[in-house]
Amino acid sequence: MAESSVRSIAPAKGKLGVLCVGLGAVASTFIAGVELARRGKARPFGSLTQMATIRLGKRTEQRAPLIKDFVPLAGLDDLVFGAWDPIPDNAYEAALKCGVLDRHEHVEVIRDFLSKITPMPAVFDQHYVKRLQGSNVKTGKSKRELAEALRKDIRDFKSKSGCERLVVVWCASTEIFISPGPAHESLASFERAMEANDPTIAPSMLYAWAALMENVPFANGAPNLTVDAPALVALAEQRRVAIGGKDFKTGQTMVKTVLSPMFKARMLGVSGWYSTNILGNRDGEVLDDPESFKTKEESKLGVLEYILQPKMYPELYGQLYHKVRINYYPPRGDNKEGWDNIDIFGWCGYPMQIKVDFLCRDSILAAPLVLDLALFFDLAQRAGFAGVQEWLSFYFKSPQVAPGLYPEHDLFIQHTKLKNTLRYLMGEEQITHLGVEYYEYGKD
Numbered sequence: 001m002a003e004s005s006v007r008s009i010a011p012a013k014g015k016l017g018v019l020c021v022g023l024g025a026v027a028s029t030f031i032a033g034v035e036l037a038r039r040g041k042a043r044p045f046g047s048l049t050q051m052a053t054i055r056l057g058k059r060t061e062q063r064a065p066l067i068k069d070f071v072p073l074a075g076l077d078d079l080v081f082g083a084w085d086p087i088p089d090n091a092y093e094a095a096l097k098c099g100v101l102d103r104h105e106h107v108e109v110i111r112d113f114l115s116k117i118t119p120m121p122a123v124f125d126q127h128y129v130k131r132l133q134g135s136n137v138k139t140g141k142s143k144r145e146l147a148e149a150l151r152k153d154i155r156d157f158k159s160k161s162g163c164e165r166l167v168v169v170w171c172a173s174t175e176i177f178i179s180p181g182p183a184h185e186s187l188a189s190f191e192r193a194m195e196a197n198d199p200t201i202a203p204s205m206l207y208a209w210a211a212l213m214e215n216v217p218f219a220n221g222a223p224n225l226t227v228d229a230p231a232l233v234a235l236a237e238q239r240r241v242a243i244g245g246k247d248f249k250t251g252q253t254m255v256k257t258v259l260s261p262m263f264k265a266r267m268l269g270v271s272g273w274y275s276t277n278i279l280g281n282r283d284g285e286v287l288d289d290p291e292s293f294k295t296k297e298e299s300k301l302g303v304l305e306y307i308l309q310p311k312m313y314p315e316l317y318g319q320l321y322h323k324v325r326i327n328y329y330p331p332r333g334d335n336k337e338g339w340d341n342i343d344i345f346g347w348c349g350y351p352m353q354i355k356v357d358f359l360c361r362d363s364i365l366a367a368p369l370v371l372d373l374a375l376f377f378d379l380a381q382r383a384g385f386a387g388v389q390e391w392l393s394f395y396f397k398s399p400q401v402a403p404g405l406y407p408e409h410d411l412f413i414q415h416t417k418l419k420n421t422l423r424y425l426m427g428e429e430q431i432t433h434l435g436v437e438y439y440e441y442g443k444d
């Protein structure tokens with residue numbers, strides 16, 4: 001029996017503009033992939049919104065529509081793209097430079113389309129991303145003025161493109177580590193800090209503020225603080241806009257949030273987890289700077305603590321030594337290699353080891369996440385889901401949650417939460433996996 005629908009969802013009418021902050025490897029691979037899929041030249045593998053089904057009702061009912069047929073999402077043909085980047089390369093040049101997609105099979109064939117996507121001048125300051133330099137940069141007397149210029153970009157893009165709705169996804173470099181401080185405490189302190197050019201207000205926060213002021217949802221694909229600050233959460237709630245982050249969960253952390261729940265489910269101990277990566281793209285170069293790496297490290301380290309709960313299980317996880325390294329190694333480009341050595345122990349304390357060697361492609365894993373986030377954030381907005389979108393934790397290494405809650409990191413709990421939220425939105429029953437009714441002991 002279906003529960004009554006909890007909200008009315010505005011239809012996905014007209015075009016949806018996806019504004020990417022950053023037009024590097026992830027953003028150009030995402031945009032190119034959508035266009036290739038639209039032209040029937042590639043398949044959107046890795047995307048739940050395009051590929052996944054959702055079970056409805058009992059197993060015996062055999063109802064499992066595609067998610068995109070179940071919830072009212074924008075279609076790929078309705079997407080329009082824009083971006084900001086301090087590097088003036090258009091999407092065609094960016095795709096060639098980052099070298100993720102095959103030049104002849106996947107880039108030249110859509111050159112006409114990609115060449116037209118040129119980045120708007122960015123709000124950029126090298127203080128926050130030490131290893132980058134860019135010429136396509138806005139100037140202004142104060143951070144407030146720069147943020148107002150971003151608001152104007154958003155309005156102009158909307159009117160020129162004829163989009164009905166917009167979403168902003170941060171696909172730009174990882175900024176230096178910033179702890180939440182007095183400037184981020186309230187909207188008033190945040191706005192004062194923008195006027196005063198306070199150094200704890202990073203460019204990513206200005207994009208987030210601008211998007212929220214224009215009532216545009218904002219998803220953060222990097223580990224920067226950005227919208228994970230009380231001032232911006234308050235602004236999102238006040239203006240009824242969807243926000244979320246942080247840091248796309250793609251390679252090593254995705255694996256980590258699948259393996260660690262397995263150890264915990266079987267009550268196997270973990271004494272050490274050593275994770276290292278080699279990565280040769282621009283992201284790898286940026287993360288070679290210790291200040292940007294610290295932001296990433298915090299995001300990558302947190303997951304085990306929450307999943308394994310060492311305070312609750314001190315014998316099993318209390319002594320866990322966890323180390324994460326990212327090494328910039330140019331020959332590999334975007335083809336990251338992530339190694340994990342995991343020291344575990346079982347019955348009577350006997351040690352065992354697991355080794356993982358994930359030869360992945362960073363942007364190939366991240367691009368479908370950008371698509372899903374854009375479509376689901378737009379859905380959330382149309383459904384009146386304001387503020388932090390915890391149900392989209394599935395996509396993030398370091399999910400934002402309401403104050404007082406700890407984040408859920410287990411990939412399959414996140415997956416269940418996402419699908420149950422879609423069922424909830426559409427007035428369908430939650431799936432509990434209880435299933436006693438099929439057995440004698442479940443009958444009255």
Ligand SMILES: NC(=O)c1ccc[n+]([C@@H]2O[C@H](COP(=O)([O-])OP(=O)(O)OC[C@H]3O[C@@H](n4cnc5c(N)ncnc54)[C@H](O)[C@@H]3O)[C@@H](O)[C@H]2O)c1
Binds near residue numbers: 024025203
């Ligand atoms: N690829 C993955 O698997 C993955 C996973 C998690 C997070 N991320 C994060 O996603 C982001 C993008 O990764 P990428 O591989 O595309 O990196 P990239 O270096 O290829 O692209 C980032 C782009 O952002 C631009 N940029 C930097 N500061 C900016 C600003 N203030 N405004 C606008 N543009 C700005 C840079 O010039 C660059 O072109 C990084 O922060 C990365 O850490 C990627």
